Amino acid sequence: xxxxxxxxxxxxxxxxxxxxxxxxxxxxxxxxxxxxxxxxxxxxxxxxxxxxxxxxxxxxxxxxxxxxxxxxxxxxxxxxxxxxxxxxxxxxxxxxxxxxxxxxxxxxxxxxxxxxxxxxxxxxxxxxxxxxxxxxxxxxxxxxxxxxxxxxxxxxxxxxxxxxxxxxxxxxxxxxxxxxxxxxxxxxxxxxxx
Ligand code: AMP
Numbered sequence: 001x002x003x004x005x006x007x008x009x010x011x012x013x014x015x016x017x018x019x020x021x022x023x024x025x026x027x028x029x030x031x032x033x034x035x036x037x038x039x040x041x042x043x044x045x046x047x048x049x050x051x052x053x054x055x056x057x058x059x060x061x062x063x064x065x066x067x068x069x070x071x072x073x074x075x076x077x078x079x080x081x082x083x084x085x086x087x088x089x090x091x092x093x094x095x096x097x098x099x100x101x102x103x104x105x106x107x108x109x110x111x112x113x114x115x116x117x118x119x120x121x122x123x124x125x126x127x128x129x130x131x132x133x134x135x136x137x138x139x140x141x142x143x144x145x146x147x148x149x150x151x152x153x154x155x156x157x158x159x160x161x162x163x164x165x166x167x168x169x170x171x172x173x174x175x176x177x178x179x180x181x182x183x184x185x186x187x188x189x190x191x192x193x194x
Contacts, residue, residue, distance in 0.1 A: 003101070003107070003108050004027075004110050004189075005083075011122070012116045013178055020182050021183075025083070032065060032089075036068075062092040066092070069096070111160040111166050115172075126139060167185065169181050169182060
């Protein structure tokens with residue numbers, strides 16, 4: 001069983017690489033950003049509550065986010081493991097995840113950190129904004145999202161590093177090359193499991 005977190009700043013290619021990694025490992029990806037966006041698109045109550053934060057580049061309050069993840073992790077497909085993409089993002093979320101895993105007598109295997117130079121991130125995000133027209137991809141919001149990441153999420157790396165769980169991966173350059181590094185990592189994780 002493999003339980004992983006994929007961490008990386010906005011624009012690091014986290015969503016794409018999460019799918020590559022989870023696909024190779026044969027576990028579902030749980031992307032809180034995707035779930036929020038689907039809730040907004042579907043006009044659900046969660047979506048209505050989350051939208052203002054997402055559009056402003058702010059984090060959705062922990063209470064809402066944690067409740068959503070709690071429900072998601074109770075689903076059957078997570079039994080053989082899962083990969084979290086975009087969660088946890090705050091210290092409060094780390095505490096809740098610890099509690100959820102402990103209650104199920106499971107533990108985290110690793111935290112994969114995608115490392116990308118901040119300058120490269122802004123350029124990539126602006127390019128994506130043109131292609132995808134996401135409501136949170138204007139330059140001002142992009143800068144805000146990077147700031148929020150630095151302030152609230154970067155400290156989590158330290159927490160997990162102290163537990164010896166962090167595996168850094170170079171996220172620079174072409175998406176395809178990053179995927180190759182991610183697949184190499186997947187092989188070593190599969191080996192480790194045996
Ligand atoms: P992402 O696609 O992972 O960049 O997420 C898009 C947006 O969804 C973020 O900018 C936040 O507004 C919200 N979001 C996603 N995951 C979380 C989380 N773990 N905690 C709070 N807000 C989140």
